[in-house]
Amino acid sequence: MSSRQRRFEVDDHESYGRPARRTRPRTKQRPNYADATTAVVVTRDRGRYTCRVEAKAGHARPTGDTENAGDAGARQVLAMRARTLGRTSVIVGDRVRLVGDVSGDPGSLARIVEVEERATVLRRTADDDDPIERPIVANADQLVIVTALADPPPRPRLIDRCLVAAYDADVEPLLCLTKADLASPEELLDIYRPLGVHSVVTRHDEELGELVRERLADRVSVLVGHSGVGKSTLVNTLIPDAHRATGEVSDVTGRGRHTSTQAVMLRLPFGGWIVDTPGIRSFGLAHVDPHRLIGAFGDLDDVAEECPRGCTHQRTEPECALDEAVAEGRLDPARVESYRRLLDSRELHAGD
Ligand SMILES: Nc1nc2c(ncn2[C@@H]2O[C@H](COP(=O)(O)OP(=O)(O)OP(=O)(O)O)[C@@H](O)[C@H]2O)c(=O)[nH]1
Ligand SMILES: [Zn+2]
Numbered sequence: 001m002s003s004r005q006r007r008f009e010v011d012d013h014e015s016y017g018r019p020a021r022r023t024r025p026r027t028k029q030r031p032n033y034a035d036a037t038t039a040v041v042v043t044r045d046r047g048r049y050t051c052r053v054e055a056k057a058g059h060a061r062p063t064g065d066t067e068n069a070g071d072a073g074a075r076q077v078l079a080m081r082a083r084t085l086g087r088t089s090v091i092v093g094d095r096v097r098l099v100g101d102v103s104g105d106p107g108s109l110a111r112i113v114e115v116e117e118r119a120t121v122l123r124r125t126a127d128d129d130d131p132i133e134r135p136i137v138a139n140a141d142q143l144v145i146v147t148a149l150a151d152p153p154p155r156p157r158l159i160d161r162c163l164v165a166a167y168d169a170d171v172e173p174l175l176c177l178t179k180a181d182l183a184s185p186e187e188l189l190d191i192y193r194p195l196g197v198h199s200v201v202t203r204h205d206e207e208l209g210e211l212v213r214e215r216l217a218d219r220v221s222v223l224v225g226h227s228g229v230g231k232s233t234l235v236n237t238l239i240p241d242a243h244r245a246t247g248e249v250s251d252v253t254g255r256g257r258h259t260s261t262q263a264v265m266l267r268l269p270f271g272g273w274i275v276d277t278p279g280i281r282s283f284g285l286a287h288v289d290p291h292r293l294i295g296a297f298g299d300l301d302d303v304a305e306e307c308p309r310g311c312t313h314q315r316t317e318p319e320c321a322l323d324e325a326v327a328e329g330r331l332d333p334a335r336v337e338s339y340r341r342l343l344d345s346r347e348l349h350a351g352d
Contacts, residue, residue, distance in 0.1 A: 039054075079100075081111070091136060097113050178233075195298045290343060
């Protein structure tokens with residue numbers, strides 16, 4: 001198998017100790033927040049950020065908030081942005097520094113004075129022609145593409161779109177195929193396994209496989225999937241008190257769970273985090289360079305090396321090697337079509 005086809009796995013190995021991609025120049029003159037409290041933003045709602053503060057070793061708070069945070073000694077602190085942050089955005093997954101009242105007591109409000117450099121940023125645009133890209137989750141390691149094997153039927157083109165978003169953000173994709181009691185996963189696995197995309201298969205009438213926990217443990221995984229694919233079922237299986245936990249997060253922010261479309265970061269009992277993104281079903285790709293799209297299609301990328309110089313791989317290209325490979329039966333036409341549809345949606349806005 002060529003190195004290109006294994007690219008997602010290659011990324012996997014490199015992801016350890018990978019340098020941050022964007023480095024923001026540090027201002028020389030700035031206040032010293034050495035004694036500020038560090039925290040992770042777990043959700044935001046109308047300008048208020050719920051931040052999780054881990055207990056320092058040996059300083060676990062003896063009572064109260066431990067249940068709320070779902071882990072021994074941790075507490076949740078409501079915070080707002082400090083004015084000194086300027087235009088710096090704060091999103092779920094950000095590691096921040098807090099000053100002010102960091103007790104987490106009811107009615108307390110801390111201030112976020114610093115946002116740590118992000119290792120990764122998952123962005124979305126509402127539509128492919130929406131020029132505004134919104135960062136939605138910081139520091140994610142993994143994008144879990146939740147797809148039902150039936151009811152609703154899988155949509156490979158949507159999977160491909162998510163793979164592009166993952167590839168672009170330098171976040172590893174994981175294909176999570178649900179409802180395996182209704183249909184076999186083999187057809188989809190045959191498509192994505194050769195690309196080096198990891199996958200797990202679940203069904204609600206059986207316990208989660210060990211592999212699911214293995215893939216999620218100690219990482220920050222963002223779940224994305226259409227309504228009805230079984231995302232909530234999965235979250236509740238992974239985190240038996242998730243319902244309560246999200247409810248409590250929303251209590252703090254004053255908004256009920258069911259009306260919230262904000263991303264929420266939840267601690268996994270076996271280590272790591274999942275970020276549930278109720279409002280996000282897919283990704284617009286307006287911010288993705290069309291030339292980078294093919295990087296998420298390892299099988300096509302290999303073949304495209306045979307293309308004439310400057311080939312854009314669109315349908316109108318007379319000598320595109322993708323067409324030749326389809327004609328010779330070396331490539332699945334559906335894969336090429338999926339890629340070209342994404343390319344079409346991008347090329348329309350190539351001058352953005
Ligand atoms: N047969 C079968 N049904 C499942 C499975 N997992 C979930 N379901 C059912 O599929 C429906 C949708 O599941 P949810 O977990 O609510 O799906 P969701 O993705 O969270 O959907 P929204 O809440 O609309 O975002 C429910 O009726 C579940 O009982 C499964 O493994 N097999
Ligand atoms: Zn080509």
